[in-house]
Amino acid sequence: MGIRDILPYMGVMLFTGTANTILMKYMCKQEVPTGPRAAATGFDHPFFQTVLMMIGELLCLFVFYFSRRNTKTVDLPKAVPAWVFLIPCGCDWTATTLVNASYVFLQASVVQMTRGAIVIFTCLFSMIFLGRRQERFHFVGVFLVFLGLTVVSLSALHKGGSVALGSSHEIFMGLSFCVGAQIFQASMLVYEEKVMKDSEYHVEPMQMVGMEGLWGCIVGIVLLTGLNITGIEDSRGAIYQMTTSMPLAISVVLSILSIAFFNWSGVTVTQKSSATARSTIDSTRTILIWAVELALHWNSFDSEQMLGFVLLATGTMIYNQIIVLPGTVDKEKAALMSP
Numbered sequence: 001m002g003i004r005d006i007l008p009y010m011g012v013m014l015f016t017g018t019a020n021t022i023l024m025k026y027m028c029k030q031e032v033p034t035g036p037r038a039a040a041t042g043f044d045h046p047f048f049q050t051v052l053m054m055i056g057e058l059l060c061l062f063v064f065y066f067s068r069r070n071t072k073t074v075d076l077p078k079a080v081p082a083w084v085f086l087i088p089c090g091c092d093w094t095a096t097t098l099v100n101a102s103y104v105f106l107q108a109s110v111v112q113m114t115r116g117a118i119v120i121f122t123c124l125f126s127m128i129f130l131g132r133r134q135e136r137f138h139f140v141g142v143f144l145v146f147l148g149l150t151v152v153s154l155s156a157l158h159k160g161g162s163v164a165l166g167s168s169h170e171i172f173m174g175l176s177f178c179v180g181a182q183i184f185q186a187s188m189l190v191y192e193e194k195v196m197k198d199s200e201y202h203v204e205p206m207q208m209v210g211m212e213g214l215w216g217c218i219v220g221i222v223l224l225t226g227l228n229i230t231g232i233e234d235s236r237g238a239i240y241q242m243t244t245s246m247p248l249a250i251s252v253v254l255s256i257l258s259i260a261f262f263n264w265s266g267v268t269v270t271q272k273s274s275a276t277a278r279s280t281i282d283s284t285r286t287i288l289i290w291a292v293e294l295a296l297h298w299n300s301f302d303s304e305q306m307l308g309f310v311l312l313a314t315g316t317m318i319y320n321q322i323i324v325l326p327g328t329v330d331k332e333k334a335a336l337m338s339p
Contacts, residue, residue: 005272010265012262013265014288021112025103027252033244034236045238046104058210060263061214064206084203084211085211088192088208089212092184098180109293109298112286114178117179120146122276122279126274129190137324144318148313150308152286152312155308205264276319286312
């Protein structure tokens with residue numbers, strides 16, 4: 001399938017992914033009381049926020065069944081066991097919670113920069129578990145993405161307080177959360193590709209995202225019950241904050257909708273292209289997030305970050321064959337991959 005066929009899905013991924021990251025950071029910046037007599041505090045509820053994201057994914061399941069109800073099929077595919085979707089759900093739950101926690105310590109653009117490490121893990125896991133052979137242009141693209149992320153991250157950390165929100169220990173913890181999350185996120189992407197391309201079952205993107213959301217909500221209810229009892233999470237306080245702050249409530253609703261569209265378009269890219277292609281496209285969100293943060297005065301312009309963004313964008317376009325480098329792919333392979 002040519003790159004032109006997935007360009008619309010790439011566009012939806014970039015827009016909704018950027019919106020979701022900015023909205024998540026906006027939530028954390030809201031100072032709202034958690035009760036009638038409580039002091040105002042930030043919306044720091046990573047586990048509760050993960051459940052909100054899972055609700056967004058669950059919306060895709062309703063759309064899937066509604067579309068199936070209005071579609072006449074002659075040969076129905078073999079039913080997919082529900083447990084198939086539990087594995088990517090577990091990876092998604094862990095990754096999302098770790099990233100949500102990192103927003104408390106780091107600016108949104110720094111979080112997204114660090115999330116670019118997913119390209120490396122996805123490429124590695126694709127070779128190990130999917131047996132995918134990477135061409136020279138793939139390695140060139142991934143290397144440039146890695147180099148760009150390194151430049152941007154080092155620049156951001158060098159600026160210190162303007163991009164981080166706590167002590168050096170908290171900054172390190174936030175970065176560790178982000179990097180650790182990308183291992184789980186990469187595992188989820190590769191597993192999804194395995195199921196949709198190499199499985200005996202026929203799985204649609206809407207079905208994949210929706211079932212992961214269903215499992216995520218079930219797991220979330222169980223976890224939140226225990227976490228609230230132990231005092232680790234305060235869901236009642238989170239709900240109070242949402243119901244007493246209109247800006248916070250609107251941002252929550254928009255984030256739920258954005259995650260639904262983001263995951264649907266992302267899984268579609270995985271199905272029509274590959275997990276690594278999805279991760280490289282997702283990493284370019286950094287550019288848009290940085291631009292929005294500059295516009296909102298959440299960050300300041302830095303020439304080193306600009307250099308990193310150029311490397312990041314170039315690497316992504318090379319990997320996805322938007323830019324074709326001579327001598328990096330066999331002629332036979334190039335003919336097959338052309339749009």
